[in-house]
């Protein structure tokens with residue numbers, strides 16, 4: 001074979017390889033099968049939704065051990081943390097949904113203005129169709145199944161794409177979900193960027209994405225092609241403000257819990273602390289002793305302390321410490337993906353540490369001269385996913401709630417709002433759009449259809465031409 005023939009052959013090979021890849025990642029048949037099933041109406045009934053939710057609950061209880069093992073392999077997540085933040089969280093989500101589902105499904109009656117009477121007005125929630133749920137790796141079971149619970153409650157079908165970074169959790173979901181859920185309504189597709197891109201090119205009826213801002217933009221661009229409605233659960237730098245009136249010891253315990261759970265890989269973990277200068281050193285001492293109380297002086301030996309998801313993320317976090325004043329921790333073991341709880345003092349606002357979302361066990365501490373300066377510091381930056389304030393000063397609390405914009409807020413604690421199914425969860429601005437949890441999740445996966453049902457009685461002629469002066473007078477009186 002000549003040189004040019006051989007290079008032609010390799011071009012053909014690589015083209016065939018590529019088209020094979022494209023074929024491999026063509027999920028349109030799966031989507032169309034789910035769409036057909038959705039159109040059959042099988043997913044509309046309360047009974048079907050209840051059966052799916054109960055099956056999901058069964059799967060979680062029967063395979064809790066397997067989920068725990070997967071979470072341990074992916075993130076070194078200890079059994080207790082796995083239970084509280086993933087399994088029990090989801091069970092409680094299902095329980096709440098089952099308790100309220102009938103009520104949520106009921107049409108909501110609305111009053112009818114005089115001009116349209118006699119008629120009945122109501123809002124009927126209807127499922128959107130087939131949703132694509134793209135999960136995240138940090139709480140890989142919770143963040144994949146919680147949107148699925150909402151999608152099921154609203155009567156949708158779905159393709160579920162767990163995060164490839166938490167590979168063991170992804171594998172267990174792919175193995176178990178088809179055994180428990182209606183296979184005609186749900187499919188799990190594993191994979192990374194290529195598989196997700198192939199999915200995003202299809203005409204889904206809803207995209208629900210949890211992850212970082214950059215991919216969020218890709219999802220939104222893809223959504224615009226088919227005008228697919230989109231919910232983006234993103235992240236950002238969540239501030240934590242410490243006022244001098246706070247109880248420092250309880251504050252420190254709660255911050256250590258919220259920050260170092262899952263080794264800092266929590267989208268709503270405090271990203272940085274702003275503390276009034278006069279109590280900075282006292283606060284730091286309280287924080288150090290709370291870290292040692294919860295994870296011991298050598299957290300590497302603590303069974304409760306997690307590991308970073310990948311070496312790439314470990315390197316990213318390590319690079320944030322370059323040139324910073326590390327006042328506590330800073331131990332890094334790339335091999336085992338370990339980074340100890342680390343405190344950085346007064347980082348430069350322009351440094352990567354203060355520009356990027358940390359999403360790891362490093363906590364920058366910045367002292368501030370006044371309460372006003374703390375609020376201004378936060379408000380000069382993009383809206384965070386969560387904002388925290390520790391204070392006993394009710395006026396400051398009120399001002400903080402009024403002036404600081406954030407997806408969610410917690411005063412005198414971290415992350416606890418997640419436990420209240422009655423509160424919506426979602427970002428604002430660059431931290432995301434849309435929300436879920438409880439009824440908000442049901443609404444996110446529904447279209448609220450307005451219905452007015454009129455009767456043939458009391459037909460009036462006012463709205464029909466010809467528009468006489470009397471008709472105009474009557475119309476102005478009733479509509480204007």
Ligand code: NAD
Nearest residue numbers: 136162163192193196197211212215218233234235236267
């Ligand atoms: P990521 O954004 O890199 O990946 C998330 C998903 O996107 C994965 O399923 C992946 O397969 C897919 N993906 C990656 N690259 C892609 C591409 N180029 N095209 C199409 N799909 C692609 O995840 P991440 O950024 O490492 O996640 C961390 C971020 O997620 C943080 O910002 C965190 O705050 C945020 N987060 C938010 C929440 C929330 O509930 N709001 C929860 C967890 C994490």
